[in-house]
Amino acid sequence: MIEVRELTKRYGATTAVDALTFTVRPGRVTGFLGPNGSGKSTTLRMILGLHTPTSGSVTVQGRPFADRPRGLRHVGALLDAGDAHGGRTARAHLAVLARSNRVPLSRVDEVLEEVGLGGAARRRIAGYSLGMRQRLGIAGALLGDPPVLLFDEPLNGLDPEGVKWVRGLFRRLAAEGRTVFVSSHLMTEMEHTADELVVIGRGALIAAESLTEFASRGRRLSVTVGSPDRAALAALLLGEGAEVVDDAGLLTVSGLSAARIGRLALEHRVPLDQLTTRTASLEEAFMELTADSVEYLAGDAR
Amino acid sequence: MTTVALPVASVTEPRARFRDLVASEWLKLWSLRSTGWSLFLGALAVVAFNLGTAWDHYRYFLQYDAASRAEFVANDMALWDAFTYNAALVLILASAAMGVVSVVGEYGSGLIRTTFTAVPARGTLMAAKLLVVAVVQAVFGAVVACGSFWSTQAVLSARDIGLPITHPGAARIVVASALLAPVCAVAGMALGAVLRKSATSIVGAVVLLLLLPAVFSDRRHLTAVLAHATPLHAWERLADAGPAVEEPFPWSVGGAWVVYALWALGAAAVTVLAVRRRDQ
Numbered sequence: 329m330i331e332v333r334e335l336t337k338r339y340g341a342t343t344a345v346d347a348l349t350f351t352v353r354p355g356r357v358t359g360f361l362g363p364n365g366s367g368k369s370t371t372l373r374m375i376l377g378l379h380t381p382t383s384g385s386v387t388v389q390g391r392p393f394a395d396r397p398r399g400l401r402h403v404g405a406l407l408d409a410g411d412a413h414g415g416r417t418a419r420a421h422l423a424v425l426a427r428s429n430r431v432p433l434s435r436v437d438e439v440l441e442e443v444g445l446g447g448a449a450r451r452r453i454a455g456y457s458l459g460m461r462q463r464l465g466i467a468g469a470l471l472g473d474p475p476v477l478l479f480d481e482p483l484n485g486l487d488p489e490g491v492k493w494v495r496g497l498f499r500r501l502a503a504e505g506r507t508v509f510v511s512s513h514l515m516t517e518m519e520h521t522a523d524e525l526v527v528i529g530r531g532a533l534i535a536a537e538s539l540t541e542f543a544s545r546g547r548r549l550s551v552t553v554g555s556p557d558r559a560a561l562a563a564l565l566l567g568e569g570a571e572v573v574d575d576a577g578l579l580t581v582s583g584l585s586a587a588r589i590g591r592l593a594l595e596h597r598v599p600l601d602q603l604t605t606r607t608a609s610l611e612e613a614f615m616e617l618t619a620d621s622v623e624y625l626a627g628d629a630r
Numbered sequence: 631m632t633t634v635a636l637p638v639a640s641v642t643e644p645r646a647r648f649r650d651l652v653a654s655e656w657l658k659l660w661s662l663r664s665t666g667w668s669l670f671l672g673a674l675a676v677v678a679f680n681l682g683t684a685w686d687h688y689r690y691f692l693q694y695d696a697a698s699r700a701e702f703v704a705n706d707m708a709l710w711d712a713f714t715y716n717a718a719l720v721l722i723l724a725s726a727a728m729g730v731v732s733v734v735g736e737y738g739s740g741l742i743r744t745t746f747t748a749v750p751a752r753g754t755l756m757a758a759k760l761l762v763v764a765v766v767q768a769v770f771g772a773v774v775a776c777g778s779f780w781s782t783q784a785v786l787s788a789r790d791i792g793l794p795i796t797h798p799g800a801a802r803i804v805v806a807s808a809l810l811a812p813v814c815a816v817a818g819m820a821l822g823a824v825l826r827k828s829a830t831s832i833v834g835a836v837v838l839l840l841l842l843p844a845v846f847s848d849r850r851h852l853t854a855v856l857a858h859a860t861p862l863h864a865w866e867r868l869a870d871a872g873p874a875v876e877e878p879f880p881w882s883v884g885g886a887w888v889v890y891a892l893w894a895l896g897a898a899a900v901t902v903l904a905v906r907r908r909d910q
Contacts, residue, residue, distance in 0.1 A: 376747050379909040397646035397751040405747045411740035413662070420661035425748045428654035428755070430644045468744060 329354055329507055330375060330476060334384035337370055337531075344370045346531040347384065352509045352524075354475070357502045359522030359539075360511035363618050367531035368511045369407070372480050376405055388476055400429040400472025406465035406479045414454030418445055418464050421453060422471060431472055439467040444493070458485030466494070476507040483517050495521050515614040529618045543610050545617070550582040551589055554602030561598050568592065578602065651749065651758035659732065659762055668731075669770050672724035676774045677781060679717040684782035687711060691789045708793045709800055711782045713775060713807040718865050719840060721774065725767055725811040726835040729818025732763050733901070734828045746910050753906045756823070760898050763819060764812040771811030775804045802883070806868035806890075813861050813894050814839055820897035823904040854879040864889035 330352040337345040345367040352358045362368050373379040375386050377394025386392065388403055396402050412421050422436040440449045443463040448456070453464065462485055469477055479498075483491050498521055502508045512518050518525065518539075525542050527535040535542055554577070555561045562572050562579060570583040581589060586605045593600050659665050687707075691699065702708070736742040749755045779795065786792035795801055818835050825831045839861060846857035857863045858881050867886040 373743075373909075376743075377750050378743055378746055394750045397754070398643065398748070399750050400748050401643045403747070407743050407747070408740055411742075411744045413735060413739045413741050415662045415664060417661070420657070424654050424658045424661065425744065427657055428651055428745075428749050430647070430650050468748075 329390070330386070330388050330509060331390075332371070332375070332384075332386045335371065335374060335381050335386055336383045337367075337374060337379065338382045344531050345374070345381075348528065348531070348533050350526050350533060350536040352507055352526070354507040355502055355505050356523040357498045357508045357510060357521055358524040358526060359518035360509055360526050360528075361515060361518060361614060362511075362513065362528040362534075364513055366513075366528050366618075368513075368528065369480055370531075371528070372405070372407060372478055372509075372511060375478065376403065376407075398429045400425065400431060400474065402472070402474055402476065404469030404472060404474040404477045406462070406469045406482055408480065409458055409461035409465050409485065412453050412461070412464060412468075415452060417450050417452055418456075418467075419449040421464070422468060425468055426471055429472055435471060435473075439470045442470065443467040459487055459490055462486055463490070466497070474506075477501060477509070479508075479510045481511055481513070483512065515611045519610050527614065527617060529620070534617050539610070543613060545613050550580050550606050551584065551586045552602065552604045552606055553579045553581055553589055553600060555579070555593070555598060555600050557598055560596075561593065561600075564592055564596055564598065565589065646751070648754065648758060651755055652761055655755075655759045655762040659766065662735075668724070668728055669766075672721075672728070673770065673774045673777070675724065676717045676721050677777050679720055680711060680714050680778040680782050681785065683714050683716075684711040684785045687791075688785050688789055691791065703791060706793065706797070706799065708783065708786050708791050709797070709803055711786065712779045712793075712800065712803050713869055715866070717778065718807065718810060718862065718869070721771070721807070721810055722814045722839050722862060723836070725771070725814040726818035726821075726839055727832060728767070729763060729815035730822040730828065730831040730835055731818075732759065732815075733819050733822030734826060734831050737822075737826045738828055742910055746905075752910070753902045756902045756905050757898075760816060760819060760901060763815050764894070767812040767815040768808065771808035774811070775807035778807070779804050803869045806865055806886075809890055810861060810865050813890050813897075816894050816897040816901070817861070820900040820904070823901045849878055851879060858885065859889055861890065861893050 332348050332350050332352075335345055335348040336343070348367075348371060360368055360371075370379060374381050375388060375393065376399075377392060393399065393403055416424075418440060419436060422439065423433060425431075426433060426436050437446070437449070440446050443466050445460065445463050445467060448460065453461065456464065462482055466479070466482065469479065482494055486494060498508050498510060502523070510518070510521065522539055524538055525535060526533070527542070535545070553561065558574065558577075558579060562574065565572050565579070565581055565584060568584060568588075570581050573580045584592075586603050590600070590603055687702075691702075694702070736745060745755065746752050779800070783792035783794070793800055795804065814835075817839060818831070821834045821838070822828075822831045825834055843857060843860040843862040846853045846860070846863075848854040848857050848863075858867070858879075864886040867881060868883060
């Protein structure tokens with residue numbers, strides 16, 4: 329369980345994290361979403377006690393993590409796949425971490441096998457691909473068999489097989505009753521991974537709810553209608569109080585159901601060649617919600 | 631979709647011990663191939679500087695006139711070859727650089743975040759790292775200083791001008807030269823912990839340990855005091871074996887040992903405090 333209360337971090341005049349409050353519960357995978365530069369990594373670092381909050385508090389299993397003399401058995405974390413020295417072998421890297429926490433050395437080989445690096449364990453990390461480094465980082469997080477796991481953008485650089493494996497791993501860890509908190513800037517990554525979502529933008533909380541609840545936010549029902557006589561149909565629908573947008577030869581209608589539109593068209597003898605109900609995807613819901621808080625927008629003239 | 635099958639049992643954890651951190655830092659140091667090479671090449675360079683000077687004296691000793699030869703023996707100049715000024719400069723640079731790298735290597739790669747997540751007791755971890763680096767550097771310094779003493783005196787003995795370790799001041803030269811390594815390595819660690827970037831930290835070490843001692847003149851009281859407060863001048867004072875040289879502001883051997891101790895303790899304190907206070 330991770331409890332974040334009114335967490336704020338300022339660097340000079342910049343507010344990186346602004347009064348964040350949310351709880352990450354055990355037994356499920358929680359996605360931590362936000363556009364680039366929205367304060368995800370800063371929040372994760374404050375959870376781990378690496379950065380001191382300007383105000384507010386954060387506890388892991390009821391205590392500030394920085395108060396623990398040793399961390400591996402409490403929280404496993406992958407912050408950045410690059411957070412290792414290229415000159416060491418994977419095995420030496422993990423052995424150093426294990427030794428500091430009195431984790432038996434046999435556990436090092438166990439986690440290396442688990443993440444699929446058993447064959448590369450004695451190779452130096454400098455020669456690893458990004459995907460292999462992600463796997464090494466995950467191995468390090470699993471080392472102490474902790475009840476809480478944090479992963480910052482763990483899917484970067486993984487091949488499709490790796491992505492599938494990581495998703496399965498997160499599900500399994502959550503099913504074992506652990507708290508699993510995974511950050512990402514891509515909704516599509518979370519769609520098949522997370523049960524719960526914490527969404528932030530410009531350091532402030534936008535949503536903290538289940539994936540299903542989040543999806544229903546964006547569910548502004550609309551119906552796409554195609555007709556050879558679009559003008560007549562549009563006039564008809566507008567007369568019924570619907571919102572109509574002519575979009576590339578198709579009408580996007582909101583405020584009326586597909587059934588009602590079909591009946592109206594039949595009554596007024598307007599031919600239809602397409603009638604589709606659309607629900608906004610999670611990705612759209614995410615884009616819509618964070619649209620106002622995107623920090624770095626391409627082509628943004630300032 | 632959500633299944634809470636087996637709640638994770640409450641964490642049972644063995645007691646946190648300082649010696650686990652020391653063992654971990656020991657493993658961390660020696661699991662890098664560069665550690666052994668740096669120590670080996672550093673030792674080779676320092677001994678070579680001393681041996682070169684001794685060889686020079688051995689080679690040309692018979693060409694000196696009688697007065698010069700008598701002066702060489704009377705002033706214990708054989709001890710100057712045991713550890714030369716140039717060798718001390720090289721040792722300071724090598725040890726300070728190794729100290730810098732032991733800290734900055736973790737910041738440069740980002741490993742520091744992994745390290746401090748595994749061990750949130752950051753100050754204790756740095757204390758373990760200080761201990762490991764200081765011990766390794768003390769052994770390195772001892773090997774270099776002893777190797778230099780015995781090899782140079784062996785060469786000079788071929789002209790019957792070598793001196794034994796029991797000669798007054800000889801042992802002090804060896805000990806002072808050996809300890810110069812851990813003192814400068816710890817200073818390098820402090821710079822690394824404060825500056826965090828390798829290039830800046832190395833430049834900082836060169837300025838602090840080599841450049842400043844060179845620019846402080848010992849002709850005025852203030853600059854003489856500042857000069858005496860540097861490890862290089864302290865080493866010079868301790869390695870100065872011959873008859874007393876006229877100095878405007880003379881200082882004691884005890885004072886020089888105190889300078890060594892204060893640098894080591896001060897730098898260690900800075901290293902621990904720097905990582906405890908700041909965001910990582």
